Amino acid sequence: MANLPLFHRLQGRKAVVIGSSEGAKWKAELLSAAGADVHISDHWEAPQLEGAAIAVADLADHDEALRLIDAAHAAGAVVNIIDQTDLCDVTFGTIVNRSPIVVGISTDGAAPVLGQSIRSRIESVLPLGLSSWAKAAKAWRPRLKQRLSNFSDRRAFWQRFAVKAWSGPDLAPLDSDFDALVASAPGTTGRVTLVGAGPGDPELLTLKAVRALQTATVILYDHLVGPDVLELARREARRVPVGKSGHGPSCKQSDINEIMVELARAGDTVVRLKGGDPMIFGRATEEIDACRAAGIEISAIPGISAAQGVSASLLMSLTERRHARRVQFLTGHGADGKLPSDIDWISVADRKVTTVLYMPRKTLGQFVRDALRKGIDPETPAIAIASATLPDEVHVSATVAEIENFVAELPIGAPVTVVIGWVGRRHVGATSAPLPFPKALAS
Template sequence: MTARNTGDDQHQDGRATLEQLVRWRRDVRRFRTDPVPDDLVERLLRLADLAPSVGNSQPWRIVNVRSRDVRSAIVRNFEAVRGKSAEVYAGEQAELYYRLKLAGFDAAPVHLAVFCDRNALQGHGLGRQTMPETLDHSCACMVTVLWLAAREAGLGLGWVSIIDPAEVSKALDVPPDWKLVGYLLIGWPEEEHLDPELQRHGWQPRTPFEARYSVAGSVPPAVETKAAAKADSVSGSVVLVGAGPGDPELLTIKALKALQSADAVLFDDLVAKPILDFVRPGARMIDVGKRGYRKSCKQPDINAMMVSLAREGLKVVRLKSGDPLIFGRAGEEIEACRDAGVPISVIPGVTSAQGAAASLKVSLTNRDHARRLQFITAHDRRGHLPSDIDWSAVADGAATTVIYMPKRTLAELTEVALVHGLDPKTPTIAVANATRPDERVFVSTVGAIATELEAAHPDGPVLVMVGEALRYATVRDAAEQAEAVLAALQVLPGQP
């Protein structure tokens, strides 16, 4: 069973699509030391052994290098060859060469040496009389299949080529007719990226597809000047679109038009699924959700993907829950596009504070109780409570404070706010899944809201609103809401 759109989204059963595997295939040089089960390694190798080969020759020969002594010899060989290779570079490029991590010998738990048997009898020589190098090509096909299979299993693969083939063959004592194709390192990646490491560290950016494609009789494929000109041109664009807090009817007309004309949509995990139904059929759907405190897509990868897709000439929509400019990391994405010369625009959306206030029918800026409305985030880049919050502003009884992303640090935040003078009986409302069918409202006080929210443990995005203006909030069941407010504030009917 597959998802609605073809592209980088996952299958509905959780498996990655082919396009996703290709985009995440990246050469890995930073591994965790966790072992890879032998049965998993064997399964991957058996899958790779099904790779196509010219004349069904299957010329690859794979040696699993488990001996520590042999590994050490190969590492010494790598270091020696790497030093000689550096001699061809000068200046800044030489310095960068030495800074690059070009191998992962120290941590990768699986080492495989791949050879091509130049005298393979399998296939009876079909296709080799005119192009004997097809044996090497067939081995490369096998490695690619292994690469994709490893990625599908969550593993990373590094292909080491800075190595002396003769020394590796000698260390492994293989037949003289075996030619080294590559030394492969496999393991659990320490980190995952969508862009090539050499591009990320400034060695060489990827060039556009057009630099490697031509039609017979037109532009020769090897004209580097024209390819370079193509590399500097950008025919696509990026637009940051606010999806609102969840109710699809809160989308702006401009946002709707952008979704219906998009070639690719990079959407956050918090974007309500009904909103995705408005995307043009056939557009690439790419889930880049940054899931709090869980393994997720990193911001530099999202930036790189936006730029890459735009350089393919696509209309790219970066779809964000709420408003892109309110705690949505829009600044980093705008800067990445500007630095790459990619045209970028922003379509604002209804932020979750506005959606929640509308559901509660409360004015966050009630002039009798609030002279200021302030939005704060409850966690920093590390997921901790920010150390630079202006606590005097939070404790101001004449302000309405909306706290974004508070689940993990709300208890700490409210405790510090109370220490700085915030009245513990200040009306406080938490809203989970604002404007959505499963919206949940928790009416309390600032002194008790953290405990109540922890006990309820609501799913989905949550925000917390604090301030006297909230005393007049209403929800769908007015009677139930009134009782909750009275109970939370310990006020009896008839009292002023």
């Protein structure tokens, strides 16, 4: 490590700040926020440093800075010379403040702006409400020692405390929460959370999804979930692949249900991680029913669906006033692996509908033939996209009558989504007759 991170207790202690620059004023504010008795001056003399815990100075003159350092050290104070890290005993890092939770970030003075960007990333996933949980922990610690004399029991309490804090960080803890956590025996039933991993890009996960990954003890993930998404989980979490791939070797849904229930019964915090949104073609109902039947608490965190990922990647709205009044999601295969037999073909043929076809590789030819037979315009634009939102994303476009031939060119094994409808006309060079504006608007 370039520096050893320490947290300096300054409550009621003397801090000396020399200088009136913006940097000096900012550091004086930080010292005051930490409870220090701050003394500010434009000039310094050795007696000013007596009894100080820290001295901060903005001194351009190198020799004068060295004299101040010697005087501060003689008084027992550590020193920070602004913008001269080679002369500093301590430096001020970038701070994420959820007091009493405080996160310090240091780049050893090399890249302050990078440190600020790191702070922004951390702040985006660190709920403000955690502050109240940390304050409660501080207040409850003496009471806990009276209630639980055994160290291992207290540690188990704090583990349950952390899980509860992350499950509802913005709900202020109550005294009843303390009693409930004390009464909960170690190893009691855990819980399951269905989490949408989005279409692939890890930066498209919701903040709530990231928090769930960082509190899980076990993650059951589908084969569409990439390694970059799993990297966002806590390091200690077990990662168990339970992928289901259409028309290929799969983990049975009944097995997944059983694994989830067994892990939760053993006390694990289980995240069932699914590509896209867990509530769209993710067999969520079967997993929810299995958990409820076993008395396991279960919740769901939505994710960005494949349709939304495709739309954003192509900069193509799925709805347009002139071309699409509604959107429909269809699966390319049913439970038997074949094209579902109950598709509403009138809706598919409707020129005012955008159809998003999920998992269509093996059945696309049958889908196109049936759609043409049922009246869809053969010139309807169709776009197929593989690995949407990922670096290796690729798409092809054609009319619906021809799209099957182009899909065959997409990488084998990549997840494919097909969008059919006149909103895609710009991507295939097809045009449709524009609807005239009302005269009042045209004028």
